[in-house]
Amino acid sequence: MNTSSTQDWNALDDDAFRALIRSRFEADYPTHLRYTSRRLRWHENGEWYRHMSAMGWIAPAWPVAHGGMGLSPTKLLIFHEEQERWGIGRFQDHGILMVGPVLIRFGTDAQRERWLPHILSCEHIWAQGYSEPNAGSDLASLRTEARIEGDEFVITGQKIWTTLAQDATHMFVLARTDKQAKKQAGISFILVDLTSPGVRVRPIRDLAGHEEFNEVFFDHVRVPIDHLVGPLNAGWDVAKALLGFERIHIGSPKLPQYALGILAKLAQLRGCHTDPVFKARFNALRMDIEDHCDIYARFVEIVKRGEPLPDEVSVLKILATETFQRAADLILETAGPAAQLHGSVPIGDGLVDLLGPFYKAMPASIYGGSNEIQRNILAKNVLHL
Amino acid sequence: MIPRTDQHRLLADAAREFSAEHTPARLRACRLRDPEFDRTIWTAIAQLGWLGLLVDEADGGLGATFEDMGQLVYAWGRACAPEPLVASAVLALRTLALGDGPARSHLLQQCIDGSHLLALAADSITDPTNISVTYAQGVLNGTCRFVVPAHADGYLVATHAGVFHVLANSSGFSLQRETRADGSAAAWITLSNVAAPPVQRVASNLNGCLQAIDEARILCAIEMSGMAARMLELTLEYLRTREQFGQAIGRFQALQHRAVDLYLAEQLARDVTQAACIALDTPLDTTARHLLACRAKARANTSLNRIAREAVQLHGAMGFTDEYQLGLYVNRTLTLSAWLGNTTDLQAEYAAHANDIEVLSA
Ligand SMILES: Cc1cc2nc3c(=O)[nH]c(=O)nc-3n(C[C@H](O)[C@H](O)[C@H](O)COP(=O)(O)OP(=O)(O)OC[C@H]3O[C@@H](n4cnc5c(N)ncnc54)[C@H](O)[C@@H]3O)c2cc1C
Numbered sequence: 142m143n144t145s146s147t148q149d150w151n152a153l154d155d156d157a158f159r160a161l162i163r164s165r166f167e168a169d170y171p172t173h174l175r176y177t178s179r180r181l182r183w184h185e186n187g188e189w190y191r192h193m194s195a196m197g198w199i200a201p202a203w204p205v206a207h208g209g210m211g212l213s214p215t216k217l218l219i220f221h222e223e224q225e226r227w228g229i230g231r232f233q234d235h236g237i238l239m240v241g242p243v244l245i246r247f248g249t250d251a252q253r254e255r256w257l258p259h260i261l262s263c264e265h266i267w268a269q270g271y272s273e274p275n276a277g278s279d280l281a282s283l284r285t286e287a288r289i290e291g292d293e294f295v296i297t298g299q300k301i302w303t304t305l306a307q308d309a310t311h312m313f314v315l316a317r318t319d320k321q322a323k324k325q326a327g328i329s330f331i332l333v334d335l336t337s338p339g340v341r342v343r344p345i346r347d348l349a350g351h352e353e354f355n356e357v358f359f360d361h362v363r364v365p366i367d368h369l370v371g372p373l374n375a376g377w378d379v380a381k382a383l384l385g386f387e388r389i390h391i392g393s394p395k396l397p398q399y400a401l402g403i404l405a406k407l408a409q410l411r412g413c414h415t416d417p418v419f420k421a422r423f424n425a426l427r428m429d430i431e432d433h434c435d436i437y438a439r440f441v442e443i444v445k446r447g448e449p450l451p452d453e454v455s456v457l458k459i460l461a462t463e464t465f466q467r468a469a470d471l472i473l474e475t476a477g478p479a480a481q482l483h484g485s486v487p488i489g490d491g492l493v494d495l496l497g498p499f500y501k502a503m504p505a506s507i508y509g510g511s512n513e514i515q516r517n518i519l520a521k522n523v524l525h526l
Numbered sequence: 527m528i529p530r531t532d533q534h535r536l537l538a539d540a541a542r543e544f545s546a547e548h549t550p551a552r553l554r555a556c557r558l559r560d561p562e563f564d565r566t567i568w569t570a571i572a573q574l575g576w577l578g579l580l581v582d583e584a585d586g587g588l589g590a591t592f593e594d595m596g597q598l599v600y601a602w603g604r605a606c607a608p609e610p611l612v613a614s615a616v617l618a619l620r621t622l623a624l625g626d627g628p629a630r631s632h633l634l635q636q637c638i639d640g641s642h643l644l645a646l647a648a649d650s651i652t653d654p655t656n657i658s659v660t661y662a663q664g665v666l667n668g669t670c671r672f673v674v675p676a677h678a679d680g681y682l683v684a685t686h687a688g689v690f691h692v693l694a695n696s697s698g699f700s701l702q703r704e705t706r707a708d709g710s711a712a713a714w715i716t717l718s719n720v721a722a723p724p725v726q727r728v729a730s731n732l733n734g735c736l737q738a739i740d741e742a743r744i745l746c747a748i749e750m751s752g753m754a755a756r757m758l759e760l761t762l763e764y765l766r767t768r769e770q771f772g773q774a775i776g777r778f779q780a781l782q783h784r785a786v787d788l789y790l791a792e793q794l795a796r797d798v799t800q801a802a803c804i805a806l807d808t809p810l811d812t813t814a815r816h817l818l819a820c821r822a823k824a825r826a827n828t829s830l831n832r833i834a835r836e837a838v839q840l841h842g843a844m845g846f847t848d849e850y851q852l853g854l855y856v857n858r859t860l861t862l863s864a865w866l867g868n869t870t871d872l873q874a875e876y877a878a879h880a881n882d883i884e885v886l887s888a
Contacts, residue, residue, distance in 0.1 A: 277842050279770040302843045346848040348856060354843070418870075466835075473860070474870045478672045481712065481864035483705040496707055496860065504846045506839055513780060 151213045159219050165196075166227045176228035176403065178484065178497030179351045183233060183266060183308040190232050194263050200237050202444065207245055207253070208261045214441035218394070218434055225398040233305040236260035236267040240313055240332075242386045242444075247330075247371045247379050256332070268309035269387075270300040270333070270357065271380070277302075278514050280315070281324040281377065285359060287316035287331055289366065294318075294331060296339075296362040302508075306342050306355040309335055313383075314359075319374050330376035330383075332368040339363075349500035350483075384510060385450035389440050391509045392457025397430045400468035400498040407475055410489035422471060429464050436460070452522040455515035462505040462512060469502035527600035527748060527800050534597050540574070541601030548605040550851045556608045557709025561677035563608040565643075572640025577615050581623050585634050592741070592806035596748045603752025606854050608710060610645075610675040612749055617742035618644035621682050621689060624734025627727035629691045633680075645678035647715055648735055657732075659717060661687040664724075665698075666717040674865065676703045676711035682728055682735075683717065689729040690722040697721070707860035737812070740819035743866050744806060747799040747826035750862055754792045754830050757855050761788065761837045764844075781840060788833050795829035798822055813879055820879075824872040827863040834859040 150158060174186055193199045201220045203209020212220060241260050244253050259265040276283040285298025296316055306312065312333045319327030335342070339362040344352035371379040404423065408414035414423075440454055473480040476488070476495045485492045506512040520526045529535040547567065556563055571577060579595045581587025595616065602611050619637055622630060622644065636642035647670040649657045659668035666683055673681065681699075683690050692699055698720040703711040729735065765776030765785060775781055802822035810818070834856045838845035845852050867875065 272843070275769075277770060278775075279772075282770075348838075348846050348848055348853040350848065418874075470831075473864065474868055476864070477868060477871060478864050480868065481672070481706045481861045483707050483709075486704070499860070503835065503838060504843070507842055507846065511839070511842065513778075516780070 150210055150216055153216075155215060155219060158216055159223060162220060162223045163227070165198075166223055166229060170227060170229055174230055176494065176497075177230050178494035178500075179349065180305065180353050181230040181232065182305075186230050186232050187263065189229075191263050194261060199261055199263065200241060202441075203237075203241055204245070204447075207241070207257055209241075214438040214445060217441055218438065221393055221395045222398060225395055225402055228399070228402065233266050233268070233308050235269050235304075235309075235313075236263075236265055236311075238390045239269065239383050239386050240267050243313075243330075243370060243379060243383045246382060246449075252367075252370065265311050266305075266309045268303050268306040268312040268335070268357075270303060270312040270314035272302045273299060274301050278511055280380075281328070283315055283317065283328065285314065285316045286320070287314075287318050287329060287364070289318070292366045294364045294366060294368070296331070296333065296359045296364060298359050300357040300359075302345075302354045303342075303357050304354050304508075306335070306357050307344055307352070311335055312357065313370075315376055315380055318376075322374060325377040327374050328376040328380070329373055330370045330379040331364060332370060333359075333362065333364050337362050337364065347500075348503070349496070351500075382449065385454055386444075387509045388454045388458040388515075389437075389444060389450060391505065392437065392440070392454065392459075392461045394430055394433045394437055394461065396461060396465040396501070396505065397426075397433065397468050400465055400472060400502065401427060401430060403493060403498055404468060404472050404475060406491065407472060407488060407493050407495070410491045410493065411475065411477070412489070413475065419475065426464070426468055426471060429467075433457075433460055433464060452518050455510075455518045455523075458509060459512050459515050462502070465498075465505055466502040469498040472498055527596050527751070527796070527803070529597060530593070533594065537594055538597040538601060541598045542604075544571075544574075545601050545605035545607065548607045550854065553606055553608060553854055554709075558705065560703065560711070562675065562710040563610060563677075567607075567609050568643065569640045571609065571611075571615075572638065577619070577640060578638035580616065580620060581634060581638060585623065585631065586638055587623075587634070592745070592803050595745065596800070596803040599745050599748045600752040603749035604756045606753060606756070606851075606858055608708075610643075612742055612745045613646075613674040614644055614678070616745045617738055618646040618678075618682055620738035620741050621646050621684075621735045622728055624737055625689060625729035626734075627688065627729050628724065629726050629728045633691060633728070642679045643675070643677075645673050645675050645681050645713070646684070646735070646738070647673045647681045647713075648684035648739065657684055657686060659683055659685050661685040661690065661722065664722060666690060666692065666720045666722045669714065669716045671704075671712070671714045672865070673701075673713040673715055674710075676701065676713035678713075681713075681715065683722075684732060684735050686732070688727055688731055689735055691726045691728050692717070692720055692722065708854070708857040710861065737815065739866065740815050741806060743819035743823040743872075744799065744802045746862060746866055747795070747822040748803055750826035750830045750859070751792070751795040751799045753855050753858060753862075754795050754826075754833050757830075757833050757837045757852065758788055758792045760852055760855075761785065761833075761840050764841050768842075775840075784836060784840065788836055791829040791832050795826050798825045816879055817876060820867070820872040820876040823867055824869050824876070827869045827872070830859050831863055831869075 200209035201212045205211035273283050287294040287296045312335055314331050314333050315328055317327050318329040339360040341358040343356045345354050346352050413419045479486050480495050485494050529538045575588055578587035579590040583589040637644055649670045680691055680693050683692050698718045701713040701715040766774055768775050799822050802818045844850055
């Protein structure tokens with residue numbers, strides 16, 4: 142059932158839209174995948190997202206013309222809220238969140254026709270190949286090289302911290318295509334099939350004990366030249382636009398809302414939801430999150446109009462991740478001695494993963510451009526200091 | 527912990543030297559394992575006499591001070607070592623030493639020589655008066671959660687009728703291990719009609735147990751300040767060596783100020799916990815000790831949590847890996863800050879026992 146082409150979501154009133162989304166999530170989302178502690182792997186939640194895809198719900202923020210739901214900011218917020226409320230796990234959604242929007246902006250018609258349908262159908266799962274061991278915050282110092290040989294790029298180098306590369310079929314790679322040019326000037330944005338010969342993926346275990354990020358090695362990997370997005374050596378502009386999409390995503394109220402949902406459940410199970418000190422703290426946080434929705438909506442509006450995101454979008458990333466971290470900390474404080482326990486913890490007559498939100502929140506101020514870098518951007522480009 | 531005497535220095539040096547055994551590989555190997563520490567190391571500590579530091583000479587111990595013990599515990603924290611020094615050699619052992627029951631003296635011997643490893647089971651340790659294990663007609667019934675170390679030879683079970691010693695292999699005794707953030711474990715024990723004849727009585731009331739909990743809070747805070755010092759060190763090292771934008775990231779003033787804030791947090795934790803530890807060696811009334819313990823542990827909690835989070839942030843993605851040793855400290859931080867009272871609980875305890883707020887007249 143592909144409802145997206147027939148349905149004008151934005152014509153529904155908000156409550157009706159919410160009820161519709163909610164009932165679908167509640168009816169169809171597998172219970173055992175609710176509120177999981179770690180990022181789910183594709184073999185676990187692939188089926189659900191293929192279902193979302195079949196319904197036409199996989200790309201709520203994309204324009205209808207490209208197969209998305211074309212939701213207005215308010216509707217998009219409702220969509221996120223309902224997802225978080227029901228504890229629906231995220232998937233390796235870089236295709237939807239980043240590659241799609243980038244192709245819509247910078248791709249050729251041929252590229253859009255070629256790649257977008259596979260993103261929408263979830264056949265292609267994308268990973269982000271930006272960071273390298275010596276190019277983190279200073280991304281432009283990256284060294285992975287793409288040499289042109291005939292009608293192919295030959296890529297050699299190493300990426301690191303690549304989230305869920307082990308599940309991805311494709312990666313968008315920033316590579317140096319002109320070694321003479323200064324830093325930003327010689328970089329290109331290239332789409333790489335990870336099943337190509339010469340690609341090797343090594344998982345890195347993280348602090349939470351999960352294997353979510355990876356090292357990815359490229360040894361003379363051959364890629365057709367029409368996998369280049371944007372002009373040759375102009376990949377930096379594409380990369381920056383994509384970071385804007387990443388920041389508005391990380392900057393959405395989703396993550397804090399997810400933590401607030403767990404906090405509410407925990408308080409209920411521990412019986413402290415009526416405690417005045419707890420209530421004051423909980424509601425202070427809730428007000429922060431509601432406030433965040435207002436500022437978020439302004440940026441969603443910009444995306445909706447198809448305008449480039451201004452540097453101010455860094456505001457969202459900082460606010461959302463730091464609110465998320467405070468919410469995760471409040472979960473630990475509220476849990477009392479149980480906060481020392483790993484995994485799903487029996488509390489009263491329920492189970493809560495207390496450390497899960499903490500482990501998710503902790504790196505959120507590092508990835509997508511660290512919060513220090515966001516502050517640098519705001520200081521320089523917005524406040525002109 | 528700053529050594530103030532030659533004896534402190536000797537202990538601190540010895541403990542530091544001993545810490546060389548604690549390679550990150552060993553620490554990692556202990557995780558998710560039963561027992562969650564190395565028994566051979568425990569025996570080696572016993573042979574050095576360290577388990578008897580807090581026991582009077584008359585009872586076969588060394589009759590040393592809390593400040594002496596603090597030197598060891600601080601080094602333990604710095605090394606992030608998994609052996610349950612505070613949980614067993616302070617919390618359980620002091621409960622035992624402060625007891626008045628017939629089981630006391632022979633158990634003390636076995637604990638000091640390392641042959642018997644003890645854990646204290648006092649339900650909801652932040653509020654031990656809220657105990658759920660009952661004692662009636664010579665048998666114990668009930669459950670107790672968050673018992674550390676999970677792996678022990680015997681458990682001191684607190685009840686309103688006093689404290690009893692129960693062997694891990696007693697009939698009617700069972701436990702479920704719950705994994706903690708640092709890969710160690712806490713026991714959730716169940717006692718169903720476990721026999722506790724009078725000879726197994728360790729204490730006739732809970733006074734000693736409550737005192738031991740406050741003492742353990744302070745020593746735990748010392749351990750945490752040792753961890754804080756090490757995390758700060760690792761972070762400063764990284765700031766000096768990691769280069770981005772053509773320079774060491776420690777040259778960015780934004781990060782210099784952050785590093786200074788961590789230094790403030792570390793110094794505060796060190797001095798507060800050290801002062802509390804020294805005070806334990808002086809006469810203290812129960813309320814004063816309790817307030818001191820709550821304040822020291824709350825400070826260690828807040829400082830360490832701040833440092834752990836920022837240390838990761840300042841390391842970037844590297845700080846979030848398991849391969850790098852910082853993670854061991856971060857996960858131990860999560861574990862220890864929820865043990866023996868988190869900040870919220872300790873602040874509430876402090877408020878409940880401190881003098882009422884006085885309004886100063888102008
Ligand atoms: C969980 C996780 C998932 C990730 N997933 C991906 C992924 O899928 N794909 C990908 O390409 N990358 C990914 N990353 C990498 C991420 O983008 C980088 O970690 C980030 O850009 C920071 O780089 P770095 O880790 O090298 O830290 P560094 O750049 O070395 O920074 C270390 C510290 O110095 C600070 N710093 C650096 N420069 C300055 C400055 N000029 N002023 C002030 N402070 C500064 C940083 O903010 C940080 O606190 C992921 C990271 C994490 C933690």
